[in-house]
Every structure is written in C-alpha cells, then in structure tokens.
Amino acid sequence: MRVFWAKGFAATSTDDLVQAMGIGRQSLYNAFGDKRRLYLEALEAYQHGTVASHLKRLGTPASPLAGLRNLLLGLVAEDDGLRGLGCMGVGSVGEFGASDPEVAALRAKAAPLLQARLVERIREGQAGGEIAPEMDAGDAADFIQMTMTGLQLAARGGAGLEDLHRMAAFAIDRLKAR
Template sequence: MARHKEFDKDNALDAAIGVFSQHGYEGSSTDTLLAAMKISRQSMYDTFGDKRSLYLQALKRYNTDSILRIIADMQNGAQPLDALEAALFAFASRPASEASKGCLGVSAICEFGRTDADVATLTDSASAMLAKAIFTLVKDGQRKGQLSAEIDPEAATQFLGAILSGMKVSARNGASPETLRTIASLAIRSLR
C-alpha cells in the first residue's frame, strides 16, 4: 500500500498565495502551483479541490491576513491621524522582496473586476473590514480636531483605501520605500 505523503496545509497555501500574487489566476498553471506547493496533483485535489477552489481559499486567507496586518499597524499610533499614518508608513516600509510580489487582493480585483461573484464577495468583505477600521479612525480624528470637520468621513475612507491600493500597485512596479512614504505623507496631510 502506498504511503500518503504528509505536508503542511498552511505552508502549501502560502506557496499558492505567492504564485497567484505573482501571476494571477489565469497566469498560474496547475503545474507551477504544484511545484511551489511541493505537493502532488492528487494531494491538491484531496486537500484544496480544483485550481479555482484553491484560488478562492488563497484569496480568502490572503485578504484576511493582509487586512488584519494593516489594522494591527493602525494600533501603532497614539492618535487617530498618527494611526492612519502608521499603517501607511508600515506598508511603505515593507521589504522590497515582499512588495514586489504584489497584493493578491488588488490583483484579484484587476483580473476579475465584478465578473466573478465568489471573488467579488471575498474582496468586498476585505474592503468592508478595512473601511470600517479607517472610518472609525477618521471619525475619531474629527472628534479630536486632528482631521478637518469639513471632510466627509465616507469620502476620506474611500480616499485612503484608494491611496493604499495605489501604493500596493506602485510597490509592485518597483516604487522605493521613500516614494511610498512621500505618497503616504501627502495623503495624511490632505486630511488636516
């Protein structure tokens, strides 16, 4: 009887996230995924299902981890505006090797837009979680007089989300940490 090969599901999923982040869904062949995940085709099907199911699991995990990391970075500011700046600066300061891999969430939006309901549900959920955290800080910043009372909190939330997405694309395109920090500083300054 053949022995079942053991592997760490989380490590395999991390490897799939790396492949999908770099090549997108369509650009990631099953063979490339299997090689990166260091598993057999049967192990993939038994554990994750088909390529689409693997992609959805990878996207869900990536989005959750990414948003939780950004929200954790927001905890590094004593005041609301500092917290927003801390999150943007933390992203800008990520190692170039990490930034160059790209954001699977942004990649999914660019590749699928609104054409795939399952992908849209996952990206909408992640966006809503991040927007809630940003909105809370914007409102708190207005109450404390750090942010202009004339700024619409919903618009500011959308603006900061767009800035972060743009920074992710710029990082993937090779923008330096200094350039990304400048973008972050300009964004924060515009809210005063």
C-alpha cells in the same frame, strides 16, 4: 498563496502550484478540488491576514492620524522583492474586476471591516482636532482606501521605498486640520 500573489490566477499553472507546495498533482486535486478552489482559499487567507494587519496598524497608536500613517506606511515592505508583489487583493481586482461573483464576495466580506474602522478613526481625529473637521469621514475613508490601492499598484510597478513613503505622507497631509 505566494505563487498566486506573484503571478495571478490565470498565469499560475498547476505545475507551479504542485512544485511550490511540494505535493503531487493528485494530492492537490484531492485536497482542494481544483486550481480555482485553491486560489479562492489562498485569496481568502491573504485577505484575512492583511485586513487584520491593517486594523492593528490603524488602531494601535492613540493618535488617529498616526494610525492612518501607520496603515499606509505598513503597506510598503522594506524588502524589494516582497514590495514588488504589491497586493494579492488588488491583483485579484485587476484580474477579475467585478465579473467573478466568488472573488467579489470575498472582497465584499473584507472591505466593510476596514471601511468602518477608517471612518471611526477619522471621526476620532476630527473630534480631537487632528483631522480637518469639514471632511466627510466616509469620503476621507474612501480616499485612504484609494491611496492604499494606488500605493500597492505603484509598488507592483516598481516604485521605490522612498517614493512610496513620500506618496503616503502626501496623502496623510491632505487630512490634517489646518
């Protein structure tokens, strides 16, 4: 997963994969069939893990606004090397767009879970007076997901920890009830 995450599908060679996994080429083919199947399995495992982490950070605090803040700040790794990888899922969008049906299907399976929970937390925040009541909860959830993508791309592009934290705080501040 880490090799695909760092390099993307096209730039990852079979040699890169067998070296990272410590197996022979034939073992890779026997276990996964081909590089593409391995990529799809790695992407699915990555998405499963990250969505679970996102949902946990979003739902853990009692305050919906704090949950949203935790969600965004949790995207920003403290470690420079890890932060610079950005997000494998966002990388797959950049590499494949909507042109690959299997990659798009993986995305379509994961995205609604986060979207639905974002809408719930935003509505909770509106009901509790933390989040601006006039906002459409779906639009606000889209804004948070767009911010997540932007933070990941900025991280991949070399943005520093403080800058990413500042961007996340700015986005959360837009949701606050005035």
